[in-house]
Amino acid sequence: MTEKFKNKYRIPSARKQSWDYSNPDSYFITICTKDRTHYFGEIENETMHLSHVGIVVDVLWHEIKNHVPNISLDAFVVMPNHLHGILTILPDPVETGHALSPIDQTALTSHPKPTPNTGLKPLIHPRQRNPGKRTVSTIMGSYKGAITKHCNRLNLEFDWQRLFHDHIIRNQTEYDFIKNYIDNNVQNWKEDRFYNPKT
Numbered sequence: 302m303t304e305k306f307k308n309k310y311r312i313p314s315a316r317k318q319s320w321d322y323s324n325p326d327s328y329f330i331t332i333c334t335k336d337r338t339h340y341f342g343e344i345e346n347e348t349m350h351l352s353h354v355g356i357v358v359d360v361l362w363h364e365i366k367n368h369v370p371n372i373s374l375d376a377f378v379v380m381p382n383h384l385h386g387i388l389t390i391l392p393d394p395v396e397t398g399h400a401l402s403p404i405d406q407t408a409l410t411s412h413p414k415p416t417p418n419t420g421l422k423p424l425i426h427p428r429q430r431n432p433g434k435r436t437v438s439t440i441m442g443s444y445k446g447a448i449t450k451h452c453n454r455l456n457l458e459f460d461w462q463r464l465f466h467d468h469i470i471r472n473q474t475e476y477d478f479i480k481n482y483i484d485n486n487v488q489n490w491k492e493d494r495f496y497n498p499k500t
Contacts, residue, residue: 326390333465
C-alpha cells in the first residue's frame, strides 16, 4: 500500500531498504523516460542515432566521474527511451595521517562541538535524508537533475520517469553478463523489455 508523508501519498523507494548505497560496489543502473517516449533518438539498421537530448544524456553520464570522487564507469548505452550503465563506487583511499591515541579519541567523542539551534526543520523526510554521503541515489539524482536543467535551458522537450532502477552486481559472472547485455542492447532492441515502436 502506498505510504503517506505529511498526509500526502508518495511513491515508496525502489532501493533495497537493508542496503547502504554508499557501499563500495558495482551497480547496474536503468533510467527510463516518462511514458517510454523516444526522447533520446532512434535505432535504425542496428545503430543508435542520438537526438539532442540523447547527446546531453550521453555526455553528462561520462562527466559523473569528474564530479564525484572515487567513481568508476563501465559499460553504458543510450537507447530511444531509456539508458543502462554500470557505476562502481570505489573504496575511499586510506588516509595517511597518524591515528589518534585512545586519549585523543576519548577527548573528541566525549566533548563534541555544540550544534547551533537554528530553528530550521529538515527540508526532506528523515528516511530519505542523506548526510553528505556519496550514494547511488544522490549520484543519480544529480545526474537526472543536470540533464533536466540543460534540456530546459536548450528548450528541448523531455521528461524523466520519476524513479530509476538499480541492481547490486553480486559477482564477476553477473558483471560480465550485464556488461555483455549493455554492449549488445542496440542490436537486440526489438527483443528489449522497453521496446516500443517509434513514437
